[in-house]
Amino acid sequence: MYFKKLKQMKVLKNIIAICLLSSSLYSHAQNTAMTTQTVKISGNCGMCKKTIEKSGNSADSKVDWNEDNQTAKVSFNAEKTSLDAVLKNIALAGYDNEKYLAPTTTYAELHGCCQYDRTLSAPPANPENTPENKEESSGNSSVAKAGNFQPIYDQYFVLKDALIAADHKAVTAGATKLSNLLTTLKSTSLTTTEQQVWKAQANTLAQHSKALQNAKDLAKQRLAFVSLSEEVYKLAKSSKPALPVYQQKCPMFNGGKGATWLSLNKEVKNPYYGAQMLTCGSTIQTIQ
Structure with a gap:
């Protein structure tokens, strides 16, 4: 009986030793993977x-x-x-x-x-001085290119978050700010490519922004946001935002027709349903 217990204790010690060794090796592997x-x-x-x-x-x-x-x-x-x-x-x-x-x-x-002094500049999207970058390097860097439409993107994301929160007043206020931004943007500050994009989209962006501003309830605001999102997507594809943007889609909204929106976060938070179906949807494209 004594020898049987002794044997069991030895087996237990061996198991503990193996576990400790495995843990040590795992920790070492983690540390070596750290940069x-x-x-x-x-x-x-x-x-x-x-x-x-x-x-x-x-x-x-x-x-x-x-x-x-x-x-x-x-x-x-x-x-x-x-x-x-x-x-x-x-x-x-x-x-x-x-x-x-x-x-x-x-x-x-x-x-x-x-609110620190903003002295840093983002690195150019393409540091090589290739022919397609000559226009930007002559006075409009890729950082400036992102900055020209950046206030529009930023205000769009404010609207998206207000819809997620189901805040009708915040959506109306955000749409008013966006409408003002669109009317005050000066085309002379844009690059040649941006001017072409702006000429093609300025009117439709303004119309959808105004529709969102005038919508009387949250349901109508969400419908107007569908069209606005499609136009901001076109803008973002032509003149990319400063940060990577995720295009996401809800397959159920608008009677099953589906609707897309843009987000700075890969985690899905649905502006068309809010808390009712917050995670309904998926990322279908990354713009960067």
């Missing part, structure tokens, strides 16, 4: 640090932001994510970095003490 890079991220204060690190941290990444020198050490598991993905999330939280600029509306919503 650390130092990047520039704008910000002002301790509140900024908290937001930057929260938006960049995940199971596969860790961000340590330094307020003094405006840089961050970004560690990430290169097998599961990328520096690009981490910096995109930080930009979406309102903070410019060396890869992405924050959306204008998100920056504007930061606390007053967090």
Whole structure:
């Protein structure tokens, strides 16, 4: 009996030792997969640090932001994510970095003490001075190209979020701002390509924006948003936003005809149904 118990104890010890060894090997594998890079991220204060690190941290990444020198050490598991993905999330939280600029509306919503000086510029989409880039390099960089229509994209996303929240008043206010943006945009500030796009779409964009503004209830606003989304999609395909944009589709809306919209987040949040069917839909295209 004694020897039987002794044998069982030895087996148990061996099992524990194997488990500990496996855990150690797994931890070592995780550590060796981690890559650390130092990047520039704008910000002002301790509140900024908290937001930057929260938006960049995940199971596969860790961000340590330094307020003094405006840089961050970004560690990430290169097998599961990328520096690009981490910096995109930080930009979406309102903070410019060396890869992405924050959306204008998100920056504007930061606390007053967090509204840093916006001195960073996003890298050009195509750094090579190819013939098709000569027009941009002569005075309109790809960063400027994204910026010309960027306020329109930003206001569109405000509208989309208001529809998700089923906030009729916020949608009306957002549509009014969009209508004003469309009337004040100066075509002389656009590149030749953008001027062609604007000439073809300005009137229809204005019409759909006005329809959204005048819609009397949420149901009519959502129907008007379908047409507006189609026009903003055309604009985004011709003059891309500063950040990657996801075109998403709800197959059920509008009597089963389906409807698309644009989002800065890959996670589906349906503006046509809101909380009723928040995750109904899928990503069908990425514009970047």
